[in-house]
Amino acid sequence: MKESVSSLMDGELGRSDAEQVLLSLKEDDALRTTWHEYHLIGDALRGNRLAALDVTRRVSARLATEPTVLAPRRWLPHTVRSHPRTAGALALAASVSFAAVVAWQSLGNGSTGAMGMMADRAVPVSAVHAVSDSEDPYFLAHQEMAAEQDIVKVSYGNGARR
Amino acid sequence: MKEALFVAGLAVAGLAHPVLASDEDWQLLKKAELAGGSQPLNATYLHQMNGVLETFRLVRGGPPDAIVERRSSLDGVPREVVRQGDSLTCYAQDRKALNAAKVSAMRLFPDVLSDHLDDVAQSYVIKRLGRDRVAQRDCNLVELRPRDHQRFTVRLCLDQGTALPLRMVTLSPANESIEHYTFTELELAAPRDRQQFKSSYKFSARIKGSGQQAASAPSASVASVDVTGLPQGFRMLRSVQRSLHGSDRVVRHLVFSDGLAMLSLFVEPQAGDARPDRVTNLHGAISMVTVVQGGQQLTLVGDLPEASLVSVAKNLRIQPRP
Numbered sequence: 409m410k411e412s413v414s415s416l417m418d419g420e421l422g423r424s425d426a427e428q429v430l431l432s433l434k435e436d437d438a439l440r441t442t443w444h445e446y447h448l449i450g451d452a453l454r455g456n457r458l459a460a461l462d463v464t465r466r467v468s469a470r471l472a473t474e475p476t477v478l479a480p481r482r483w484l485p486h487t488v489r490s491h492p493r494t495a496g497a498l499a500l501a502a503s504v505s506f507a508a509v510v511a512w513q514s515l516g517n518g519s520t521g522a523m524g525m526m527a528d529r530a531v532p533v534s535a536v537h538a539v540s541d542s543e544d545p546y547f548l549a550h551q552e553m554a555a556e557q558d559i560v561k562v563s564y565g566n567g568a569r570r
Numbered sequence: 571m572k573e574a575l576f577v578a579g580l581a582v583a584g585l586a587h588p589v590l591a592s593d594e595d596w597q598l599l600k601k602a603e604l605a606g607g608s609q610p611l612n613a614t615y616l617h618q619m620n621g622v623l624e625t626f627r628l629v630r631g632g633p634p635d636a637i638v639e640r641r642s643s644l645d646g647v648p649r650e651v652v653r654q655g656d657s658l659t660c661y662a663q664d665r666k667a668l669n670a671a672k673v674s675a676m677r678l679f680p681d682v683l684s685d686h687l688d689d690v691a692q693s694y695v696i697k698r699l700g701r702d703r704v705a706q707r708d709c710n711l712v713e714l715r716p717r718d719h720q721r722f723t724v725r726l727c728l729d730q731g732t733a734l735p736l737r738m739v740t741l742s743p744a745n746e747s748i749e750h751y752t753f754t755e756l757e758l759a760a761p762r763d764r765q766q767f768k769s770s771y772k773f774s775a776r777i778k779g780s781g782q783q784a785a786s787a788p789s790a791s792v793a794s795v796d797v798t799g800l801p802q803g804f805r806m807l808r809s810v811q812r813s814l815h816g817s818d819r820v821v822r823h824l825v826f827s828d829g830l831a832m833l834s835l836f837v838e839p840q841a842g843d844a845r846p847d848r849v850t851n852l853h854g855a856i857s858m859v860t861v862v863q864g865g866q867q868l869t870l871v872g873d874l875p876e877a878s879l880v881s882v883a884k885n886l887r888i889q890p891r892p
Contacts, residue, residue: 544852544858545816546836546858546869546871547853547858547871548669548672548815549812549814549815549823549836549871550832550856550871550872551672551675551676552672552777552778553808553823553832553834554676554677554832554834
């Protein structure tokens with residue numbers, strides 16, 4: 409069993425084996441002592457001098473006496489709370505729009521002068537440029553026509569009319 | 571009586587003044603349109619949209635009837651768009667990058683204004699917003715705000731001397747910036763070295779040129795449809811029967827413009843694998859929506875706000891012309 413503990417520490421065990429060893433650790437005091445000793449040996453080998461300080465019991469005791477904090481989480485609407493993925497998406501959108509704002513400011517646009525050109529609000533933007541979208545056949549067809557109109561205009565503009 | 575005349579005169583003067591001012595503004599815009607397409611330059615500009623920021627180098631020269639122009643990307647996939655007179659060619663290192671080059675040819679900043687400014691005046695109100703400075707040059711801020719709330723607002727900063735657009739910002743109806751072009755370095759003269767107008771990449775695709783025009787020229791038989799339900803001010807520029815990239819399906823492609831925004835409508839028989847009925851943002855200000863109506867699949871692509879695109883798609887009526 410001690411070998412299994414060692415393997416667990418080295419991260420060599422599979423999920424089910426690891427669970428097995430963790431269960432044994434919970435039940436077997438001797439095995440827990442082995443766990444601490446192995447960590448101590450490892451720390452000593454790595455030269456971590458504070459490793460000899462055993463604070464586990466005292467920290468556990470303090471934790472047991474700590475009152476449980478029942479913090480209300482009212483800042484999110486119910487629908488978001490019940491859908492962690494939505495919350496994740498919100499967080500992503502928030503961080504992306506923050507990145508957009510940072511990029512905006514780093515361009516020197518946020519300060520003086522150009523206020524008339526500025527948008528009133530920052531826009532949440534996607535961080536990844538979807539290449540596949542630009543290969544949409546409808547988009548490419550639209551693009552061809554748009555470019556064509558542009559050039560038709562230019563050729564008229566530079567020809568007889570002027 | 572004299573007093574009445576005086577008051578009437580004042581009223582007329584008061585009414586006439588904004589009209590004259592606006593006329594002047596449209597004249598300025600006309601000048602901007604010409605400069606945007608033909609002003610010789612040697613410049614670098616930024617393009618920002620969808621959280622993507624790209625830099626392009628742009629050189630332009632030649633006489634007005636034979637403009638030579640090369641724009642090359644400085645970031646991302648290496649790609650170039652070269653204009654020679656009325657032909658436009660994309661260059662890249664490989665086929666995939668070539669598509670990206672075609673996308674970059676979507677808007678050829680600073681050539682962003684339409685020739686049809688009368689059309690623009692029908693749908694947009696012009697307004698001066700003051701002065702600014704872009705790429706070390708003083709410029710006048712001009713805003714084109716749609717008369718309805720279905721289109722994007724465009725703000726331009728026009729060079730004080732030449733009226734060349736130095737900056738262009740596209741704003742949503744909620745005044746959010748959707749797309750942004752701005753020069754960072756600008757010299758109003760063509761580079762002397764002619765080599766700068768030549769591309770160094772081996773793959774190329776002609777987007778517009780003498781060979782292409784014949785292939786997509788409108789024919790009378792396919793133009794025989796009536797489309798109603800578009801926002802006011804949009805008129806049909808072209809109607810062609812064509813196949814799409816990577817498919818044999820033939821669709822009818824109609825192109826509309828209000829002078830500023832360009833809208834493509836694709837009409838085809840409803841396919842088995844109908845696209846989901848939703849709107850997608852494709853590139854900067856350009857979005858796409860697909861709806862099914864009376865056994866026909868309608869796809870709208872263009873630079874309209876997403877909500878407007880959906881409502882336009884729902885209101886469209888397509889009738890074969892008798």
